[in-house]
Amino acid sequence: MTLLAPTRAGHPPPAPPAARSGRRRLLPYLLLLPGAAWLLIFFGVPLVQLAAASLYDPSGSLSTGYAMTWAVSNYPDVLQAYWPQFLRSFGYAGLALVLALLLGYPLAYAIAQKAGRWKNLLLVCVVAPMFTSFLVRTLAWKTILSDNGALVGLLRDVHLLAPDGRLLATPFAVVLGLTYNFLPFLVLPLYASLERLDPRLLEAATDLYASPVQAFRRVTLPLSMPGLVAGTLLFFIPASGDYINAELLGTPNEYMIGNVIDSAFLVRLDYPQGAALSFLLMAAILAVVFGYLRRAGTEEVL
Amino acid sequence: MRVSRWLADRWVMIVALLVLGYLALPILVVAALSFNRPSSRLSYDFNEFTLDNWRQPCATSDMCDAVVRSVQIGFIATVVATVLGTLMAFALVRHRFRGRSGINVLIFLPMATPELVMGTSLLALFVSAGVPQGFWTIVIAHVMFCVSFVVVTVKARLAGMDRRLEEAAMDLYANEWQTFRRITLPLVLPGIVAAALLAFSLSFDDFIITNFNAGTTVTFPMYVWGAAQRGIPPQVNVIGTAMFAVALLLVGLSSLRGRRARRANLLAGPSHQPRRSS
Numbered sequence: 001m002t003l004l005a006p007t008r009a010g011h012p013p014p015a016p017p018a019a020r021s022g023r024r025r026l027l028p029y030l031l032l033l034p035g036a037a038w039l040l041i042f043f044g045v046p047l048v049q050l051a052a053a054s055l056y057d058p059s060g061s062l063s064t065g066y067a068m069t070w071a072v073s074n075y076p077d078v079l080q081a082y083w084p085q086f087l088r089s090f091g092y093a094g095l096a097l098v099l100a101l102l103l104g105y106p107l108a109y110a111i112a113q114k115a116g117r118w119k120n121l122l123l124v125c126v127v128a129p130m131f132t133s134f135l136v137r138t139l140a141w142k143t144i145l146s147d148n149g150a151l152v153g154l155l156r157d158v159h160l161l162a163p164d165g166r167l168l169a170t171p172f173a174v175v176l177g178l179t180y181n182f183l184p185f186l187v188l189p190l191y192a193s194l195e196r197l198d199p200r201l202l203e204a205a206t207d208l209y210a211s212p213v214q215a216f217r218r219v220t221l222p223l224s225m226p227g228l229v230a231g232t233l234l235f236f237i238p239a240s241g242d243y244i245n246a247e248l249l250g251t252p253n254e255y256m257i258g259n260v261i262d263s264a265f266l267v268r269l270d271y272p273q274g275a276a277l278s279f280l281l282m283a284a285i286l287a288v289v290f291g292y293l294r295r296a297g298t299e300e301v302l
Numbered sequence: 303m304r305v306s307r308w309l310a311d312r313w314v315m316i317v318a319l320l321v322l323g324y325l326a327l328p329i330l331v332v333a334a335l336s337f338n339r340p341s342s343r344l345s346y347d348f349n350e351f352t353l354d355n356w357r358q359p360c361a362t363s364d365m366c367d368a369v370v371r372s373v374q375i376g377f378i379a380t381v382v383a384t385v386l387g388t389l390m391a392f393a394l395v396r397h398r399f400r401g402r403s404g405i406n407v408l409i410f411l412p413m414a415t416p417e418l419v420m421g422t423s424l425l426a427l428f429v430s431a432g433v434p435q436g437f438w439t440i441v442i443a444h445v446m447f448c449v450s451f452v453v454v455t456v457k458a459r460l461a462g463m464d465r466r467l468e469e470a471a472m473d474l475y476a477n478e479w480q481t482f483r484r485i486t487l488p489l490v491l492p493g494i495v496a497a498a499l500l501a502f503s504l505s506f507d508d509f510i511i512t513n514f515n516a517g518t519t520v521t522f523p524m525y526v527w528g529a530a531q532r533g534i535p536p537q538v539n540v541i542g543t544a545m546f547a548v549a550l551l552l553v554g555l556s557s558l559r560g561r562r563a564r565r566a567n568l569l570a571g572p573s574h575q576p577r578r579s580s
Contacts, residue, residue, distance in 0.1 A: 028397035032405060035386035035449055039408050042446040043415075046423035053426045062429070103321045110318030124553055125322050129329060131549035134507050135526040136542035139534060140328035143335060143346040183325065233414075241416030244509065248530055258418050258510075265422055265514060271429070278422045285416060 054275035062269045074276040082260050082277065086284070089256040092171070093240035096178035097186075100235055103179070104186045108227075109220075111187075112194035126187050129180075138177055138248050145173050145249070169251045177245035185234040193227025194220075229296045237285055257281055329546060336539035343533030355536045359544075362535045368525035369541060375437065375521060376505040379444035384498045386445070387452025388490075394453070395460040412450045420447060421514035428515065435517030443515045444508060448501040455500060459493025499552070506545075 053066070058074055060066035079086070111122045129137060144151060145167040155161040167173055197220065205215040221228075243258025252259075257277060264274030309316070339352040360366035394405065412420065424443050428435055467489065471481040509523040516524055526538055 025399075028393040028399040031389040031393035031397070032399075035390040035453070036405060036408060038386055038445060039412065039449060042424060042427075042442055043412050043420065044408070046420070046427040049427040049430055050419070050423035053430070103317075103324070106314050106317040107321045110314045114315050114318075120557065122318075122322065124550075126325065128546070128550070129325050130503070130507075132329060132332060132542045132546040133523060133526065135509060135523050135530075136332055136538055137328045139346070139526070139530060139538075140331040140335070143331050143348070144327060146346055148347050180324065180328070183321075237414060237416055241418040241510075243418070244527075261418055261422060262513070265425060271426065274422060275426060278419050281416060282419045289414075 050275050050278060053271050054279050056272040056275075058270070058272045060272075062271065066271065071272065074272050075280065078273050078276045079280065082257065085255055085257045085260050086280070088254070089240050089258070089281075090284070090288070092175050092178060092246075092254075092256060093236055093242075096175050096182070096239055097232065097236055099175065099179045100183050100186050101232075104183055104190060104231070108187045108190035108194050112191050113197065113199060123191070126184050126191075130184060134181065135244065135248075138181065138244055141173070141177050141180070141249055142168060145176075168249065169254075171250070171254055173249040174245050174254045174256075177249045178239045178242060181242070181245065182235045182239050185238070186231040189230040189234060190224060190227040193224045197223050225296065229293065232292070233289060237289070240285060240288075241281060332539050332542045332546070335536060336543045338536050338539070340536055343535075346534075355540045359537050359540045361537060364520070365522075365525055365529075365535060365537055365541070368520045368522045371437070371519065372506050372522040375440050375444060376502045378441050379448060379505045380498050380502040382441075383445045383448035383452050383501045384494060387449045387497060387501075388456050388494055390449070390453045391456035391460055395457055409450045409453050412447055413454075417447070417508075417510040421511040424511070425514040435515055436519045439515045439517070440512055440519060440521065443511050444505040447508070447511060448504055451500055451504060452497040455497035456490065456493045459490055459496075463489055503549070 052068065054074055055068065055070050055072065056066035056074075057069040057071055058077070107126070111119055111126070115122050143149065146152065147166055147168065152161065152165075152167055155167070156163055156165065161167070201219050201223070202215055205219050206212075210218065240256075241258055243256050243262055246254050246256045246259055258281075261274050261277045261281070264270045264277060334348060335346075336355055337351055337353065338348050339350040339354065341347070341349045355361075390405070390409070393399070394402070421443070424439075424446075425435075427433075428439055433439060463486075468481050468485050471485045472478075476484065507523060508521075509527060512521055512524060513527070520528070522541065526534070529535065529538065
């Protein structure tokens with residue numbers, strides 16, 4: 001390869017004619033145009049349309065048409081009607097996140113630092129759940145948590161669960177499902193960070209009389225921060241907007257804001273309300289995300 | 303004492319394996335249920351072993367129609383998204399131009415926006431524009447959320463590529479097109495294939511965005527959602543297990559190929575190009 005360098009200097013490429021350099025300057029835009037146009041038309045414009053729909057006159061209907069009345073009051077109205085579901089969404093997603101961190105951190109750490117030649121195999125095991133359908137997997141939890149299932153029987157026998165206690169159709173089932181479904185999104189970026197962690201740094205910490213806990217707090221945790229932040233976001237954003245787990249594993253008492261939005265658009269056909277709820281969800285998620293990024297102090301993740 | 307010492311050394315690995323068990327459990331249940339003859343339509347419990355579901359996966363014909371439709375949509379969406387995304391990745395890695403940061407934001411945002419918001423906003427657009435919803439609106443939506451993932455995947459591969467290979471080809475009097483066809487494309491191809499597979503799996507499995515833009519068209523996830531209320535036919539688990547097996551096979555084949563290629567490299571002598579880390 002290095003041998004080619006002198007030859008290269010000996011054969012300068014023919015000077016590009018002016019027309020070609022003009023085409024060259026246009027080329028990146030031509031390459032970007034179709035994709036960027038698609039994203040603008042089908043991602044950007046719809047967001048504007050959603051914002052507009054959230055301000056439609058709420059007394060209109062799909063058949064008679066909606067009038068644009070800048071009805072800002074849609075927002076306080078839906079918030080008043082559905083704040084429990086909003087709180088529940090973030091509560092469940094937050095609880096699931098804590099669980100996922102407790103489960104996912106040791107998993108990512110073990111794969112990155114302890115697995116040796118089994119690393120790739122274990123990584124495949126982490127993504128393996130995503131090989132099959134999200135909905136079919138979630139339905140499998142219905143079987144696992146079923147009232148006649150082995151798990152409920154066991155928990156009843158050891159009196160962790162009342163004789164008529166259930167797992168299915170409880171908040172526990174929904175949080176468990178959320179944790180399960182989005183755990184790989186947390187583990188993968190965390191793994192990528194921990195993989196780059198030099199084990200000699202930990203040895204150095206121990207040599208300098210750090211206890212394992214101190215070494216973790218002062219060395220491992222700070223160095224895994226980028227992966228931790230990215231993984232947390234990749235987990236939290238879809239989890240707080242999810243409504244499949246609440247629908248399949250819970251009851252209307254566990255409904256999250258996604259269930260309300262789904263029924264506003266597809267059952268009640270109340271577009272202004274659904275649009276206002278969607279926008280509030282996005283605003284709330286953005287607020288949580290940016291607040292979190294500021295606290296975590298790693299803004300370069302974005 | 304010895305036991306506690308052993309545990310202290312290995313507790314991380316033990317926890318990790320337990321968590322992997324938690325991740326694997328539902329797949330095992332799906333596989334088991336694919337051999338189940340349920341006692342009633344609404345029962346989710348294992349009742350009796352049977353091979354019938356595998357022998358007649360299309361006993362409920364609308365389910366198989368839905369699978370076929372999902373494959374069609376996934377195929378079209380994958381082709382379009384892969385082409386659009388690859389072009390964008392080339393522009394971003396290989397060219398300097400004004401407005402790069404704007405384009406980066408446009409690519410990043412769909413990955414950070416909740417699916418629910420993308421689904422409802424597209425619905426709002428289609429309704430206000432009077433576009434009837436169905437097969438093609440699903441394709442449009444799927445291309446939209448797949449493009450960003452294609453760009454990110456192909457970009458990673460392109461950025462890690464040794465540009466001197468292309469320079470060498472040009473030095474040997476290959477013209478731009480020949481260099482692209484014979485050098486660049488083969489080197490980037492694994493990235494493009496990975497991106498296409500990712501796009502297909504995202505499209506095939508998508509429920510939330512599809513649900514808002516499907517009209518009366520039923521994809522496989524939509525079928526499962528609807529059937530969850532009426533009672534799930536056990537064949538759904540056959541499809542779930544088969545999907546899992548196919549994906550596992552693909553991963554196994556590609557890792558086998560990777561290992562063989564690495565071995566061939568070793569035989570050919572130490573690699574002489576310093577790898578640029580991406």
